[in-house]
Amino acid sequence: MENDIKEVLLTPEQITAIAKDIGTQISKDYKGKNLVLLCLLKGSICFMAELMKYVTIPCVIDFMAVSSYGSGTESSGRVNIVKDMSTPAENMDILIVEDIIDSGNTLSFMLQYFKAKNCASVEIATLLNKPSRRKKEVPVKYSGQEIDDLFVVGFGLDYAEYYRNLPYIGVLKESVYSDTEE
Ligand code: PRP
Ligand code: MN
Ligand code: MG
Structure with a gap:
C-alpha cells in the first residue's frame, strides 16, 4: 500500500494543525448557535474525527453518506444519497465537513438538498x-x-475504496490507476 504512494502531501501533524485552526475558528463563529457537524461519509470520516476534537462549544454530530465517484478517478457527476441524517436539520446551523472539494458536484448537490430543509x-x-x-x-x-x-x-x-486507512494524505502513483483510465 505504501509503495503506491509517490509523495506525502500532508503529514498527520500537518493535518492536526489544520484541524486545530479550523476547530478554533468554528468555536468562535458558532458560539450560541445550533451547530451540527455533518460528516459526509465515507471520505470525511478521519477529518471529522480530528476536527471535532478542537470544537470546544456544544454541538451535535451527524452523518450522511453520498457518493459520486464509483471506482474511477473522475466524478460521475451524479450524486447518490446512500445514508441520510438521523437528526432533523430544521433550524440547525449545519456545517458540512468534507475531505476534499474537486468538481464541486457533491457539495453543490448538498447545498441544493438543504435548501428545502429550513x-x-x-x-x-x-x-x-x-x-x-x-x-x-x-x-x-x-x-x-x-x-x-x-x-x-x-x-x-x-481510490476504488482503498487507501482510506493511510494516516496521511499522499499522492497516488499514476501507474496504480493508469491501466483503468479512459
Ligand atoms: C469524494 C470526496 C468528496 C467528493 C469530492 O467522495 O470524498 O466527497 O468526492 O469531489 P467533487 O467535488 O468532484 O464532488 P466520493 O464520491 O468518492 O465518495 P466517498 O467519500 O465515499 O469516497
Ligand atoms: Mn466523499
Ligand atoms: Mg471516493
Whole structure:
C-alpha cells in the first residue's frame, strides 16, 4: 500500500494543525448557535474525527453518506444519497465537513438538498480544496489546504475504496490507476 504512494502531501501533524485552526475558528463563529457537524461519509470520516476534537462549544454530530465517484478517478457527476441524517436539520446551523472539494458536484448537490430543509444556516468546511478542477462554484467557509490537480488518497480519501486507512494524505502513483483510465 505504501509503495503506491509517490509523495506525502500532508503529514498527520500537518493535518492536526489544520484541524486545530479550523476547530478554533468554528468555536468562535458558532458560539450560541445550533451547530451540527455533518460528516459526509465515507471520505470525511478521519477529518471529522480530528476536527471535532478542537470544537470546544456544544454541538451535535451527524452523518450522511453520498457518493459520486464509483471506482474511477473522475466524478460521475451524479450524486447518490446512500445514508441520510438521523437528526432533523430544521433550524440547525449545519456545517458540512468534507475531505476534499474537486468538481464541486457533491457539495453543490448538498447545498441544493438543504435548501428545502429550513436550516438556520448551511456552511462548508473542507480539509483539501482543488479549485483548478471546479465545475460548480460552492462557497467554502473553512478551507484547510489548497492542492494542485493531483490524485490524492489517505486519511479517509480513497481510490476504488482503498487507501482510506493511510494516516496521511499522499499522492497516488499514476501507474496504480493508469491501466483503468479512459
Ligand atoms: C469524494 C470526496 C468528496 C467528493 C469530492 O467522495 O470524498 O466527497 O468526492 O469531489 P467533487 O467535488 O468532484 O464532488 P466520493 O464520491 O468518492 O465518495 P466517498 O467519500 O465515499 O469516497
Ligand atoms: Mn466523499
Ligand atoms: Mg471516493
